[in-house]
Amino acid sequence: MTKTISRRSFLKITGGTTAGLSLAATLPDRFLLWAEEQGMLKATYTPTFCEICFWKCGVMAKTINGRVVKLEGNLAHAGSRGKLCGRGNGGAGLLYDPNRLKTPLINVGARGEGKYRKASWDEALNVVAEKMTKIKEKYGPESMALFTHGTPTDHFLPLIQAYGSQNVGMPSFAQCRGPRDVGLELTFGEGIGSPERVDLANSKVVVLLGSHLGENMHNSQVQDFCDGIARGAKLVVVDPRFSVAAGKAHTWLPIRPATDLALILAWINVIVSEGLYDKAYIDSYAVGFNELAAAVKEYTPDWAAVETDIPAGKIIETARLMAKNAPAVCVHPGRHATWHGDDVQRSRAIGILAALLGSWGREGGLYLATTASFPKGESKPFPTPARDALNLGPYPFAGGEGVTQVIRSATITGNPYPIKGWMVTGTNLMKAVPNQKETIEAIKKLDLLVVVDVMPFDTAMMADVILPECSYLERHDALAVGKGKSLTVSLRQPVVEPRFESKPGWWIAKELGKRLGLAEYFPWNTLEDKIKSQCAAWGVNYNELKQKGSLTVPNTSNPYITPLNQPTFKTKSGKIELASSELKEKGFDAVPRYTKHPQPPAGEFRLIYGRSAVHTFSRTTNNPELNELYSENEVWLNAKKAAELGISNGAKVRLENQDGAVSNAVRAKVTERIREDCVYLVHGFGTNSKELSRAFARGADDQGLITRFAVDPICGSTGMRVNFVRIKKEGLDA
Ligand code: SF4
Incomplete structure (x- = not known):
C-alpha cells in the first residue's frame, strides 16, 4: 500500500512551491467562497483532467455561481491521488487570463508584425480551408505539415492524415524524450x-x-x-x-x-x-x-x-x-x-x-x-500519400512523432518537395525548437501558417490565421487511457461554458474537416457522442465516469516479474539486448561508446537549462497565478566566477552565445550551487509576444541562445546543451 506523503514533505521536495494549496483567490472568488460558507450559494464539483502539463492529473473543479473558484486533485485519479501540483492549481488562471485569444484573427500586416483583424469563425475557417485546398491542388497534400503537442493532437492529427499528409512533427520527440524512448526500445x-x-x-x-x-x-x-x-x-x-x-x-x-x-x-x-x-x-x-x-x-x-x-x-x-x-x-x-x-x-x-x-x-x-487494453475501434482508413513522408529524415530510428527540424529544413529548401503550409496546435515552436532564425526563415516561405491555441504565444503571433481554442476547463477532449500499473480511463469534460468566442479543438478540427470535404472522418455530432459510444464498446459506464472523472479497470495490474508473469521483449532477439543487433545492422555501435564533447573555452560557460516547479515551458509564464509565483528567470552563476567577473548577486547581465545571439537582461543568481564551467536558466522565459502582458520581455530566453544543436544520427533528435555563452555586465546593480 502506498504511503500517503505529508503536505510538508511534498512542499520540501518541490522547492517550497504551492502544491496542494489554493492560490490567492481574487476578490470575486473570495466573495463567492464567503457566500458559500454562509449557505447563500451552493458549490458544485466537476471532475476533469488537467492540461497545464501533459501529466493529465485528475481535477475536481469547484464552481460557485458558474465561476471556477478552486481546483483540487481527484482522489480517484492515479496521476493526482487527491493532489495537484502548483501549476495545476493555476488552471483557473488560464481560464480567466484576460490576455487569452478571444476571437478568430486574420493577419493584415507582414508576417510577425502582429497586425490582426477580428473575423467570424465562418470566415476564418473558410480562409484556412481555401488555402489548404490550394496547397493540395498546387503542391499535393504532403505539402501541409502539422506541428502538435498534447491533447490537440487527438483532433488535428486525424484531420491532417485524412487530408492526405503524414508530415507531422512533435517537439516532444526530437526536442525532448525521443532519444530516451528509442534507446530503451532498442534495449527492451x-x-x-x-x-x-x-x-x-x-x-x-x-x-x-x-x-x-x-x-x-x-x-x-x-x-x-x-x-x-x-x-x-x-x-x-x-x-x-x-x-x-x-x-x-x-x-x-x-x-x-x-x-x-x-x-x-x-x-x-x-x-x-x-x-x-x-x-x-x-x-x-x-x-x-x-x-x-x-x-x-x-x-x-x-x-x-x-x-x-x-x-x-x-x-x-x-x-x-x-x-x-x-x-x-x-x-x-x-x-x-x-x-x-x-x-x-x-x-x-x-x-x-x-x-x-x-x-x-x-x-x-x-x-x-x-497488459490489459481496451478494444480498438473501427475508423475510416486514411488515404495513402502519393509521396513518402519526409518527417523522419535520414534517421533510421526516428519515431512516428516526426523530427520537427527536418520539416523546417524542407520548408526552407523545398527539398525533397515543398512544404507550403503549417498547422500548429498546442506547441509554441519558437520556444520549443532550437535555432529560431531558421524557424522564422521557414515561416516566411509558407503560403499558410495557421495556429490553434488558447494564448497568443510567440508562434501564434506570426500566423496568418489564429483560431482561439478554449481552455481545458471549457471543453471535452479524447478519453485519456492510462497504461501504468493498471488500466485506467479518464474523462475531460467542460466545467464551464467556453469564454469569449473560443471553441474546443474537436469542433475546430471537425469544422475544418467539413470544409475540406472530409466530414466522413468525423461521423459524430459532438465529441461527447463519440466518447459515449467508445465507453459502450469498452464496457465502461459513462455515467459513472462522468461522475468520478477516472476509473481503474479492476484486476489489470501486473507490474512485476513473477514465475507466472514473465516479461516479453519486443526486440529482434526477443531478449534484452545489451549489444543491439539493430544498431549493429545499421552501422552504429552495438554497445554505447563514449564520445568526448567540446568543453567551453576560457571565459565562456556551457548553457544548461531546466524547469521551475510552477511553470510548463513558455506556456504558463503569463498565467496570472503562476506568474505571481515566479515571474522572471535568473541566470545561475558560480560565485567564484562571478567574483572574477565582478558580478554581484542580483546584478543585471546579458548572455551572449558563440554565434553572437544576446539575451534580454536577466538577474544573476550568484551561488555556490553550480559548477564553474556552466550557467543555468529556467526554460520558457523572454517571451516576444506583446499580447502577453505579464510575460512579455521578462527574463532571458534560453531557446534564443540555442542557435546550435547536435543531431543524434540514430533518431534525429536535437542535442541542445552544446551552446557556450559569455556573461556581459549590464551595469545595473539591483
Ligand atoms: S500541471 Fe501538475 S497537476 Fe496539472 S497535469 Fe501537470 S503535474 Fe498534474
Missing part, C-alpha cells in the same frame, strides 16, 4: 511510457542523471519520489547544479557537463568487472553480455574520474551501492533527454545498467505496463 523492445513507469515509492536507491525532480514537477512521480525518500531510499543525484533534489541526496555528484555517458559506462564497468550484476536475470532475459563486458573494459573508474571530474572512489562506491540494493534500484531514464547528440546511446547505457541490476520489471525499479 519498449519505452518507459508517459507517465514513466518508475517505481520510486518502492526503490531502495534512486539515481537521477540531470533530472531535477521536484523542480521538474510531475505530480504522481514526485509523490512517489517523496514516499521513497520517506521510506529511506538512498538518493544519488548527478547534476552540475545543486538542484532541489540534490539537496535531499545522500550523494551529489557534480559532474562535468557532457560526460554523463562516461560515468554510466564506468558504473557498468565496476558492476561487470566485480561480478555484481544479477546473473540469473541476465542469463534468463538478456543477450550480448560478453560483447558488453569486452566493450566496457576500457571505461575504468580512474579513466572516468578524469572525464567526469568525479573521484574514482565515488564512482566505485555508488556502483556498489546500486548493486547491493538491486533490483530495487531506479536509475531514472529522465524525460528531456536531448543533450549532446549521442543521446540514444546514453539512454541505452541507462537501460543496460538497469538490466544488469535486474531492475526492469522488478519492485523498486522500472515496473511493467499493464
Whole structure:
C-alpha cells in the first residue's frame, strides 16, 4: 500500500512551491467562497483532467455561481491521488487570463508584425480551408505539415492524415524524450511510457542523471519520489547544479557537463568487472553480455574520474551501492533527454545498467505496463500519400512523432518537395525548437501558417490565421487511457461554458474537416457522442465516469516479474539486448561508446537549462497565478566566477552565445550551487509576444541562445546543451 506523503514533505521536495494549496483567490472568488460558507450559494464539483502539463492529473473543479473558484486533485485519479501540483492549481488562471485569444484573427500586416483583424469563425475557417485546398491542388497534400503537442493532437492529427499528409512533427520527440524512448526500445523492445513507469515509492536507491525532480514537477512521480525518500531510499543525484533534489541526496555528484555517458559506462564497468550484476536475470532475459563486458573494459573508474571530474572512489562506491540494493534500484531514464547528440546511446547505457541490476520489471525499479487494453475501434482508413513522408529524415530510428527540424529544413529548401503550409496546435515552436532564425526563415516561405491555441504565444503571433481554442476547463477532449500499473480511463469534460468566442479543438478540427470535404472522418455530432459510444464498446459506464472523472479497470495490474508473469521483449532477439543487433545492422555501435564533447573555452560557460516547479515551458509564464509565483528567470552563476567577473548577486547581465545571439537582461543568481564551467536558466522565459502582458520581455530566453544543436544520427533528435555563452555586465546593480 502506498504511503500517503505529508503536505510538508511534498512542499520540501518541490522547492517550497504551492502544491496542494489554493492560490490567492481574487476578490470575486473570495466573495463567492464567503457566500458559500454562509449557505447563500451552493458549490458544485466537476471532475476533469488537467492540461497545464501533459501529466493529465485528475481535477475536481469547484464552481460557485458558474465561476471556477478552486481546483483540487481527484482522489480517484492515479496521476493526482487527491493532489495537484502548483501549476495545476493555476488552471483557473488560464481560464480567466484576460490576455487569452478571444476571437478568430486574420493577419493584415507582414508576417510577425502582429497586425490582426477580428473575423467570424465562418470566415476564418473558410480562409484556412481555401488555402489548404490550394496547397493540395498546387503542391499535393504532403505539402501541409502539422506541428502538435498534447491533447490537440487527438483532433488535428486525424484531420491532417485524412487530408492526405503524414508530415507531422512533435517537439516532444526530437526536442525532448525521443532519444530516451528509442534507446530503451532498442534495449527492451519498449519505452518507459508517459507517465514513466518508475517505481520510486518502492526503490531502495534512486539515481537521477540531470533530472531535477521536484523542480521538474510531475505530480504522481514526485509523490512517489517523496514516499521513497520517506521510506529511506538512498538518493544519488548527478547534476552540475545543486538542484532541489540534490539537496535531499545522500550523494551529489557534480559532474562535468557532457560526460554523463562516461560515468554510466564506468558504473557498468565496476558492476561487470566485480561480478555484481544479477546473473540469473541476465542469463534468463538478456543477450550480448560478453560483447558488453569486452566493450566496457576500457571505461575504468580512474579513466572516468578524469572525464567526469568525479573521484574514482565515488564512482566505485555508488556502483556498489546500486548493486547491493538491486533490483530495487531506479536509475531514472529522465524525460528531456536531448543533450549532446549521442543521446540514444546514453539512454541505452541507462537501460543496460538497469538490466544488469535486474531492475526492469522488478519492485523498486522500472515496473511493467499493464497488459490489459481496451478494444480498438473501427475508423475510416486514411488515404495513402502519393509521396513518402519526409518527417523522419535520414534517421533510421526516428519515431512516428516526426523530427520537427527536418520539416523546417524542407520548408526552407523545398527539398525533397515543398512544404507550403503549417498547422500548429498546442506547441509554441519558437520556444520549443532550437535555432529560431531558421524557424522564422521557414515561416516566411509558407503560403499558410495557421495556429490553434488558447494564448497568443510567440508562434501564434506570426500566423496568418489564429483560431482561439478554449481552455481545458471549457471543453471535452479524447478519453485519456492510462497504461501504468493498471488500466485506467479518464474523462475531460467542460466545467464551464467556453469564454469569449473560443471553441474546443474537436469542433475546430471537425469544422475544418467539413470544409475540406472530409466530414466522413468525423461521423459524430459532438465529441461527447463519440466518447459515449467508445465507453459502450469498452464496457465502461459513462455515467459513472462522468461522475468520478477516472476509473481503474479492476484486476489489470501486473507490474512485476513473477514465475507466472514473465516479461516479453519486443526486440529482434526477443531478449534484452545489451549489444543491439539493430544498431549493429545499421552501422552504429552495438554497445554505447563514449564520445568526448567540446568543453567551453576560457571565459565562456556551457548553457544548461531546466524547469521551475510552477511553470510548463513558455506556456504558463503569463498565467496570472503562476506568474505571481515566479515571474522572471535568473541566470545561475558560480560565485567564484562571478567574483572574477565582478558580478554581484542580483546584478543585471546579458548572455551572449558563440554565434553572437544576446539575451534580454536577466538577474544573476550568484551561488555556490553550480559548477564553474556552466550557467543555468529556467526554460520558457523572454517571451516576444506583446499580447502577453505579464510575460512579455521578462527574463532571458534560453531557446534564443540555442542557435546550435547536435543531431543524434540514430533518431534525429536535437542535442541542445552544446551552446557556450559569455556573461556581459549590464551595469545595473539591483
Ligand atoms: S503535474 Fe501538475 S500541471 Fe501537470 S497535469 Fe498534474 S497537476 Fe496539472
